[in-house]
Amino acid sequence: MNYFLVNNLGNKLTSIEKSVINRFKLFHSNKIDSHIITLSWNPHLHKHSKIFGINNNIFSMFDFFQEARHIHINTIKDWIEYWKCEQQYEIKYIPNTHDVRVFSNGTRIIYASFHDSEYKYLNYVNYFDSKGRKIKREHYDSRGFLSRIKYLTTKEKTVHESYLTPKGDVKLEVYYDPEAEKERITRIILNNFHNRDYTFDNKNELTAFFYENLYKDGDLFFSDKTGFTSPPFLLTDSKIPVISVLHSTHVKNNDDIEGSDTKNIYKSVFSNLNRFSGIIVSTKQQKMDIERLIHSSIPVFNIPVGYTEHSTLPNVQTLPEGPIKLMSIARYSPEKQLDHQIRLVSKLKEDFDQIELHLFGFGKEQKKLEDLVKTLNLEDNVKFRGFIPDLTSEMHSSHVSLITSNMEGFSLALLESLSNGLPAISYDIAYGPSELIINDKNGYLVPKNDEDKLYETVKTFLNNPELQKSFRSASIIEAQKYSQDEVIKKWHNLFNVIKS
Known part of the structure; x- marks a missing residue:
């Protein structure tokens, strides 16, 4: 295996x-x-x-x-019925959520969050002491069973966790130092594993x-x-x-x-x-x-991290209709330098009537990038698209893919772009872009962090429809070097070397 x-x-x-x-x-x-x-x-x-x-x-x-590892829960407890009828608690539904507050004699004792509007699948349950302080949280697995119980100090610091089997047996216990600034494990106990208990100092x-x-x-x-x-x-x-x-x-x-x-x-x-x-x-x-x-x-x-698949490819001799669409597939994080792309669009906006930058990804830099967009008055030009699992149709409707990172590994997104006939323009950085982009054939390599050169290169490319068509054809051809058959050969070679 x-x-x-x-x-x-x-x-x-x-x-x-x-x-x-x-x-x-x-x-x-x-x-x-x-x-x-x-x-x-x-x-x-x-x-x-x-x-x-x-x-x-x-x-x-x-x-x-x-x-x-191999479980499927068929029976789900009716928690609302249990709290209302069996426990005689009062239920208050929280508007616009799947959450409820549970009261006993007017005192809140439970806050429960459900995954669904039918209130069948629990997400977590918080328990409170007589002073309204959270003292315990139960977490439920998406498959329906109680998976973890977290016990808290009065200052809501984790002091102990129990991890349970679907049958309810405690298998793992994790203890924390309640006085430490950050969570620090002091002991882990594994119960009844092959008829023995084990202890560990850390994860x-x-x-x-x-x-x-x-x-x-x-x-x-x-x-x-x-x-x-x-x-x-x-x-x-x-x-x-x-x-x-x-x-x-x-x-x-x-x-x-x-x-x-x-x-x-x-x-x-x-x-x-x-x-x-x-x-x-x-x-x-x-x-x-x-x-x-x-x-x-x-x-x-x-061994490349990606490979090309047999798929329906666009007609590379027909450029996408509508506004010029620049595409970026990258986390919203500092090393991706997406602010370079936003400033690029600010310049290109003066050259093209309709131009858009579509940023596909997620990350901690989104607010900072959104503020830059507002500062440059680009709300109609820059689209934060978030994470989308399959970007094939988006690639077929785009004109060029951009990479402005200060470093990359292989860039799986770049291979996917080229294999879908979408040329790329990238900073010339270690390591991946120079092995995938053949300069002036299926894209361009621009000196790292040279925003002026990036602008001139993208502008020239977008102003030349015949060049775009040529690059789109070449992108598909170059991407075939990374076909499934070629990549699996590399894996078989690895297996042979390791075995020998």
């Missing part, structure tokens, strides 16, 4: 999670057994996994210990124990969210093979690849190379740079 390790899976995908899901689907279509594993407790994990079509092939470390120890008990001969682990998933392997038996997957540049200073320190999230790998069976990167150049850095002490594999 091949296990792909990430920290969590939400209802919106980061590039790492999308890459892992792509890999799973590639393996599945080629009949290579694999599962995705998350290390964080997440009561909505299985609801989210259904969105992306992987619900039967993903589980968390907590599912493993809570004996909840890394628990995770290492999980890895060792999951592993069987022939299994292979891929550490994707490296900062979270790799350190526990330093505590495991070295017979367990693990490969570190690097999804971004490995150095802090991208302008000095050879002289810069490695990023902190990769320290556990580069400081303990003998514990890892190999490293995977997405580009040829990064493979060469890392081989020089580690003196080829372990194998380094160049």
Whole structure:
């Protein structure tokens, strides 16, 4: 079995999670057994996994210990009936929500949040003491069972958590220091695991124990969210093979690849190379740079995080109708430098009657970016589209894809754009764009952070319809270098090297 390790899976995908899901689907279509594993407790994990079509092939470390990997709850308790009739409590419904307040003799004792308007599927339940202070919260798994109970101090700091099986047995207990400024675990107890109780000092120890008990001969682990998933392997038996997957540049200073320190999230790998069976990167150049850095002490594999699929492609000789549409697929975060794109549109607005920038993503920078849009009076030109799982139709209706990051790994979004006949204009940064964009053929590489050159390049491209058609055809042709067949060959090579 091949296990792909990430920290969590939400209802919106980061590039790492999308890459892992792509890999799973590639393996599945080629009949290579694999599962995705998350290390964080997440009561909505299985609801989210259904969105992306992987619900039967993903589980968390907590599912493993809570004996909840393969369950389906058919009977859901009627909580409203229970509180009103059996407990004789008073229910007050909160308008415009799925939440209720529960009172006993006029005193609020419970606040309950439901997933649905029928009040059947509980999300969480808060309990209050006689002074109205929250003292306990029960969290329910999206599959219907009580999964975690969190006990709080009067200042609402977590002091103890219990994790339960679907049958209601407490399997994990986590204790916290109530006086610490931030949550700090002081003890983890695993109850009745194979007829024994175990104690751990921290989550890394628990995770290492999980890895060792999951592993069987022939299994292979891929550490994707490296900062979270790799350190526990330093505590495991070295017979367990693990490969570190690097999804971004490995150095802090991208302008000095050879002289810069490695990023902190990769320290556990580069400081303990003998514990890892190999490293995977997405580009040829990064493979060469890392081989020089580690003196080829372990194998380094160049395997793209994405691949092209057979799909219905647009007529590349017909440009999209309507306003000129610039497309960006990136998190709303500082390293993506989306403010460069917004300022670009402010300039292009003077050259084109109708022009729009569509920003597909999510992140902490959204408010800051929205303020910039308002300052530049671009509310009609810049659209914050949020996270959309399938952007195929959006790509077919766009004129060009933009990348203004200060660094990238492979850029899965760039490959998807090109494979859909959408040319790209990007800053020339380490590592991915220069391997996917053939300058002046399917896009342009612009000197990093040169906003004036970016403007001139985009303006020239948009003013030349015949050039756009030529680039759209070339984009599809170049993307075929990353077909499923070509990428799976690289994976089979990795398996052969690791086995030998």
